[in-house]
Amino acid sequence: MEGQFGCSYERPARHIREYLTALRPLLRGEYVEYRGQTLTAVGQSAAPGATPPSVLVSAVGPAMLRIAGELADGTVTVWTTPETVADYIGPTLTRAASAAGRPVPRIVATVVASVTADVGGVRQQVADQMGFAAQFASYRSMFDRQRMSGLHETVVAGDETAVARAVRRYAAAGVTELLVSPVGSEKDVMRTIGLLASVRDET
Structure with a gap:
């Protein structure tokens, strides 16, 4: 900014x-x-x-979530777990929207994911490339809330079954749209895209 x-x-x-x-x-x-x-x-x-287009606010802190619920159509979250969405983001956003007489808000969650045999390597790659974000106060407070040391711990990684299970957990938590950034080797990325297509076709 x-x-x-x-x-x-x-x-x-x-x-x-x-x-x-x-x-x-x-x-x-x-x-x-x-x-x-x-x-x-x-x-x-x-x-x-x-x-008029839908307006979403990138928000993870309580004040910004309340504003998103009151004045916007929802929020875009980053590096949040399904539990955080279900227990904190969704309720905070929805209460503000309800108090303002607005419709149920959208929750768009952004997730880094990889169908991979090298979970540790993928998480280290993300830490090397984007770990600096944990230095920002708003993100740091979110990682602290989730009892995590950094954003690499939020990466959804593992075999097809593990990643598919995680994607379904976001849906169950109240996420209306999931934005996935595939990471890892070229093979990992292609496996991830293939899995996401199959999960999407189920819903």
């Missing part, structure tokens, strides 16, 4: 609340005159005949 986009990350929940307050009516083609502490939006963007 700060280094790449030049936006202050001092109070992200306040910023996303103001952003959504201005954005949602604009997407409906309505005139907006909004002046907040972090942004100003004045004008209208009309596209006759267009349907």
Whole structure:
């Protein structure tokens, strides 16, 4: 936010609340005159005949989840387990949506997965490539909640049976859409894609 986009990350929940307050009516083609502490939006963007798109917020902290439930159509999570979705993310999001009179929210979970015989190697690969994310406070708090040292522990890896079981656990936890990033060797990636296609066809 700060280094790449030049936006202050001092109070992200306040910023996303103001952003959504201005954005949602604009997407409906309505005139907006909004002046907040972090942004100003004045004008209208009309596209006759267009349907407003669904708006999802990347949220894992309680404040952001409440805002997503109140003002957006759901959330996109990252590096969360099925148990975390079922016990924390889903209930927090749904309570906020219900209190705001909004429909049941979408929960889009992003998962790193591999059908592989080298579970340790795959997890080390993910740790080497993306382990730095555990340094960010919002992700660190999520790993602490899940009693994990880093994101490599969230990788879904193993044989076809183990990975298929994990995918079904996300669905049972309330995930409406699962975004899977296959990792590992070329063979592992192809096996993972094949498994995901077969699981999808079952549902």
